Amino acid sequence: MSKAGPILVVGREGQVARCLAERAAARGAELVLRGRPDLDLINPASVDAAVAAVRPRAIVNAAAFTAVDKAESEEASAFAINETGAWSLATAAARAGVPFVHLSTDYVFDGRKPSPYVEDDATAPLGAYGRSKLAGEIAVRAVYPAANILRTAWVYSAGGTNFVRTMLRLATERPVVRVVDDQTGNPTSALDLADAILTVLEGPKRGGKLYHVAGRGETTWYGFAKAIFDGWARRGRAVPQLEAITTAEYKTAAPRPANSRLDCAKIERELGIRLPDWQTSLEACLDRLAEAGDR
Numbered sequence: 001m002s003k004a005g006p007i008l009v010v011g012r013e014g015q016v017a018r019c020l021a022e023r024a025a026a027r028g029a030e031l032v033l034r035g036r037p038d039l040d041l042i043n044p045a046s047v048d049a050a051v052a053a054v055r056p057r058a059i060v061n062a063a064a065f066t067a068v069d070k071a072e073s074e075e076a077s078a079f080a081i082n083e084t085g086a087w088s089l090a091t092a093a094a095r096a097g098v099p100f101v102h103l104s105t106d107y108v109f110d111g112r113k114p115s116p117y118v119e120d121d122a123t124a125p126l127g128a129y130g131r132s133k134l135a136g137e138i139a140v141r142a143v144y145p146a147a148n149i150l151r152t153a154w155v156y157s158a159g160g161t162n163f164v165r166t167m168l169r170l171a172t173e174r175p176v177v178r179v180v181d182d183q184t185g186n187p188t189s190a191l192d193l194a195d196a197i198l199t200v201l202e203g204p205k206r207g208g209k210l211y212h213v214a215g216r217g218e219t220t221w222y223g224f225a226k227a228i229f230d231g232w233a234r235r236g237r238a239v240p241q242l243e244a245i246t247t248a249e250y251k252t253a254a255p256r257p258a259n260s261r262l263d264c265a266k267i268e269r270e271l272g273i274r275l276p277d278w279q280t281s282l283e284a285c286l287d288r289l290a291e292a293g294d295r
């Protein structure tokens, strides 16, 4: 990566975008965040204008239509942002000739594989969000073969909308919380993911890779919730009773893969990137939330 210019991150208020800003500052790397309304991925002119104005040395696409259930009824919007929008940004990155990292998801898989997914496994999204993200991967790869695409999963942080914050909200609202115990995945701290993205950008110039990158270790949503409430109770907070249920008992608009586990051996082998154990990073997040006086 050339030294001139900042890293441009699209997705200003998103959890990964904000964590990228925090981690870049800690590393002394210059980074600017852009997002709606100035840079709207569905408006290619706004994308081109932002890239021309910022003159970045690298670009990260951390923006997406991420509302998995809403995507079922708003599939066209999901595709406009996750496919066409990603294509516009990748086109601008290709024209500028700068490294480009695009984020994708475990939801490109149907979850029927009995073991963690590797990068070469066949994709078969179950819902509109997954289909739009897979279309985005294909579009980015087509227009900018040197792009690096990182698939991640179950992302949380101390800010934004995510499972950890939802559980802590429910803890204040309900005596009993029921959580599905038959979907397995890798909880991923957005701060850890941000570090991984910055390391990819600092790494060998050679791009064009697809990597899985997620928190180390695995659990179910119920196991994740249990760790959240156990950790919260250890910090002296009130927690609800937790009950395990099945996916069949918890109706959602979009179907979810039963197996969301990502095998992250390739990024460790090739770039030395290995995210911490998910429990360790969850504790760090809970510390932040407790210090901030959350709930």
Ligand SMILES: NC(=O)c1ccc[n+]([C@@H]2O[C@H](COP(=O)([O-])OP(=O)(O)OC[C@H]3O[C@@H](n4cnc5c(N)ncnc54)[C@H](OP(=O)(O)O)[C@@H]3O)[C@@H](O)[C@H]2O)c1
Binding pocket: 010, 011, 012, 013, 014, 015, 016, 017, 035, 036, 039, 040, 041, 042, 061, 062, 063, 064, 065, 066, 081, 085, 103, 104, 105, 106, 133, 151, 152, 153, 154, 155, 156, 160, 161
């Ligand atoms: N969250 C997860 O569990 C998860 C799992 C796997 C993969 N991922 C992927 O990781 C990436 C980052 O996710 P995240 O959790 O940080 O998402 P997030 O917190 O939902 O943030 C997404 C950001 O994208 C922005 N955005 C949406 N449409 C846009 C548009 N048309 N133009 C510009 N910005 C737009 C949103 O802006 P507004 O504030 O204007 O709405 C928001 O700030 C995404 O590619 C996502 O698909 C996430």
